[in-house]
């Protein structure tokens with residue numbers, strides 16, 4: 001199905017929604033449609049029910065972490081250097097806040113077409129991680145959205161049962177985020193060096209007295 | 217306890233006089249009817265099931281009675297990846313088994329985390345929490361390897377002494393039969409290992425001469 | 433399929449934390465935790481069940497006891513480095529997992545697969561389906577209390593297929609057979625004849641099985657009308673594979689996507705009409721017969737030629753930036769891989785769409801109102817493997 005056609009059809013039927021096509025340069029040519037979170041439920045319901053579209057099967061829901069990126073730019077600024085005003089190069093760094101993107105892959109069982117790829121992004125990765133839940137549109141999103149909540153930390157508003165799916169409830173981190181740091185696992189090769197050696201020495205001084213090879 | 221002279225014993229046996237020792241009887245009883253706990257964790261468990269089926273026929277070794285309850289079992293085959301979420305349950309099951317009890321650590325995962333060693337939710341070896349009698353490497357170990365592990369365990373039991381300093385754990389009132397169950401923490405299990413069973417491996421480091429280059 | 437609009441949304445029947453809406457007061461209810469170590473849960477799966485006498489009034493599955501961080505690890509592996517890990521997802525059918533992953537990467541990088549390799553994929557894929565379904569039927573009978581015999585028969589058949597896998601790939605279970613753009617090794621001498629021999633025995637096994645079980649009064653009493661899944665709920669909840677087809681959803685990815693060379697084979701897609709445990713069991717038996725037909729055709733037509741696209745790079749494989757979602761009809765349902773490449777040798781994001789997990793979405797709906805003993809067979813008829821549920 002032609003993505004542009006779907007886009008214009010949705011725009012005509014869901015007033016106010018902002019859609020954007022995202023091109024996919026790979027040979028798979030699975031382009032996607034970015035939704036705005038406010039109208040996501042309305043758009044999703046329309047895609048499910050509209051005659052001729054009928055995306056009744058939400059196959060895959062997943063999250064993608066886009067950590068903050070630093071873009072450095074070289075700019076010319078005028079500044080006093082040793083008493084003389086000169087034009088110098090300066091590197092300016094701008095940081096984008098990063099976001100977590102949620103992707104839905106839709107198929108139509110009735111009309112046997114697909115995939116249609118929907119994307120939504122959170123505002124940032126700390127406080128603005130709220131997105132609307134599409135579980136009420138496609139029940140198959142129920143566990144998958146819970147998994148994204150667990151591993152990426154996206155809060156789905158309107159989800160009927162938003163708890164951690166895979167990790168235990170006391171766990172506080174979101175391990176699929178790219179900046180997750182694993183706890184120390186006491187693993188090192190016998191010829192450790194640098195950082196690993198320091199860690200090994202630390203463990204030995206904790207657990208063994210000095211005369212057994214521990215280091216104090 | 218004095219050992220019976222083996223040649224005398226077989227000579228007497230030929231004459232129709234059966235002699236034995238309490239120790240032999242005791243060990244024979246334990247070796248020939250190991251009841252494993254019906255307990256599978258991952259891929260290795262499928263090979264464990266295959267071992268009990270007609271082709272490999274574990275019944276030949278007196279170990280075909282898989283008990284669903286730990287209270288009736290005396291051998292735990294840790295077959296598969298132990299995740300951090302599962303580790304407390306494994307230790308609890310072990311604690312619930314009556315003495316004498318044995319553990320076979322089946323497969324790379326149960327030994328060290330195996331292919332999933334880098335995983336944040338994977339325990340790097342069940343021997344961090346409970347003592348293990350036999351390790352069988354493999355991913356998965358073939359059914360023949362599991363049978364080999366059984367025979368190794370039986371040999372080990374056969375060689376045990378009722379008294380003396382190297383008597384088995386369950387005959388030594390000072391040795392624990394239950395081990396601490398780890399708790400779910402905010403980032404990791406608490407504690408991350410049981411120092412009574414396992415310590416971080418020693419790295420030979422001379423305190424002065426190591427510059428971190430790997431050459432001592 | 434009718435064109436009438438689907439009901440607005442089929443929602444979870446009860447929300448967590450809420451009191452059951454009707455029935456006896458909470459004091460009379462019994463909370464029961466089944467699993468993670470329970471002989472009927474096929475691994476480390478746990479269900480928190482609330483019972484009114486023997487009747488289930490609430491059921492919440494608990495996951496994660498086998499969460500092995502496959503997706504996180506894959507982000508630090510090369511594309512090919514993840515291939516052995518896919519074996520360990522659904523460890524009963526490693527070859528179809530390989531296939532789904534290879535297909536996704538081939539979409540991502542635009543790789544063509546030579547014809548012979550496609551045929552080999554179909555052959556090993558259908559063999560995998562055969563042994564998966566045989567195992568499932570065996571385990572399901574075991575869950576019903578028919579201890580031993582059916583499972584023993586099923587494993588006898590499975591061992592024959594595993595021998596074929598071992599001769600071909602070198603491993604019984606963890607085959608690691610497919611490569612991007614083809615397969616790893618060609619058939620060893622005599623493999624096809626051996627396969628034909630194994631397949632000749634299969635119909636006899638199926639006949640025997642059907643005679644033993646299918647008309648069996650006890651089995652019918654135990655499974656018919658239990659765990660009924662409606663067509664609407666099946667579609668809305670993303671149920672795929674034999675479980676959806678048992679509810680009458682006519683959707684087989686082999687027919688819809690026609691991936692590989694499935695358009696060359698004549699086969700039928702069996703559909704159920706009741707969506708109960710009995711239908712789910714029968715669908716598997718019928719699918720095994722269709723797989724036998726596909727195998728016959730594939731082995732008859734197998735062409736000569738290369739088994740891997742020579743243009744594909746093995747070392748330094750870096751697909752261009754972009755993303756792809758590839759899926760196949762695995763024995764358990766729609767197995768998909770979603771990959772994002774940023775041009776580096778490792779995928780930026782690697783996601784497995786696990787059919788086992790998503791098919792469990794409706795577990796509570798299926799079990800409500802049934803007895804405790806029925807939970808076990810309903811779960812057995814869903815056909816899950818924990819390695820794939822938790823990944």
Ligand code: SF4
Pocket residue numbers: 258259260261295296297322323324325326330331354355356357520
């Ligand atoms: S050792 Fe290999 S086969 Fe066994 S559980 Fe681990 S990954 Fe699976």
